[in-house]
Amino acid sequence: MALITCPECGQSVSDHADACPKCGYPVGAMIEQKNTSDSPNYAYALGCEYSQQQNYEEAAKCFRNAAEQGHALSQFYLGAMYVTGQGVPQSLTDAFTWYLKAAMQGIADAQYSLALLYQEGSGVPQSYCQAFIWYSRAAEQNEPYSQLQLGLLYIEGNGVRQDFAKGLEWISKAAQQGLGEAQCYLAVQYATGNGVQKDSREAFTWFSKAAAQGIPEAQLALGICYRDGDGVSQDYSKAFEYIYKAATKNFAEAQYNLGLCYRDGIGVPQNYDEAFDWFLNAGSRGHADAQFCLGLCYRDGIVVSQNYKEAADWFTGAANQGHVEAKRNLSIMYLKGIGVPQDFNKAMELISETN
16 A cells, blocks of 8 residues: 545545545546546646645646636636745746636636635736625635625625625624634724724623734734723733734834834833834835824933934924824924024914914
8 A cells, every 4th residue: 555645735645545534525536547647537636745845836737737627626727826936937827717617617716816806806807896706706605715705795885785794694604704804894984983883892802812823913903902991991911912912023113013002001011122222114115103102202311312313304294194293393493403503484384284
């Protein structure tokens, strides 16, 4: 007896087996045709083997062999290779062609991928109507990403008549299947009362599920729930824990909030140096509130040496994004010529924008 690799799930399977015990793939039929080089099942299996070995050029040849014989999964994988440019020249037009063939045969992942191309106008003229059709077909097969996208099309009224309730229904189905992005979206609706009755505890529940999957927006929101006691008992230690998790994923809003934790001693000993570093991380990514805080640090010499020019630069960054307090502070600097050339007209302009 020898072992072969199931092309569907990678499980080691006896060459005497009729089907993979893990996923049910008919390896028996594949084995019977193994010595037939023109067999689409064999070409597909060989393509999977080459892909696992990262020999993408050979994998593409095998998938093409099978795809041209109508093998649906090979058509899908060949389309995916055209998207990434692995083993073939990158071509969204060719990707569309092969995705369409696989989608017509009912492959849910291909239907989702095809819908995405239509939605983005990649390799094909943009068409929300076509995106809606293909997301619908995949969603009916319980493909969670399609359920999420279909829900968003309903909510935004793209390609279909706007129907918020229908949209939330589809997003709820994706959330119940464990899709983190859908869980986070659903949590936001419960937190804000948008389309559903506001329910802080329900929002906390869904944020928790999404945060457990590593969704940074959910981790930050969960941290804020713990910080503010919204939907859960107030717990500063847990607030810091979840905000920190989100901040380490280069999420500027979380980095700013982590800076506030260090500045104000929320769930962690007060530490202005750490606060400055996290404000700098967020500010460098364009976060206006963080830029304002950095301006204050440089203006008042907190942690860093007092530097009015640096302060003005950070206030300007925040002001350009409409930050009112940054505009007020910057107007005073122009009025007095601190860190910037004195400019009465600029000062008055900034002051007028804060009213």
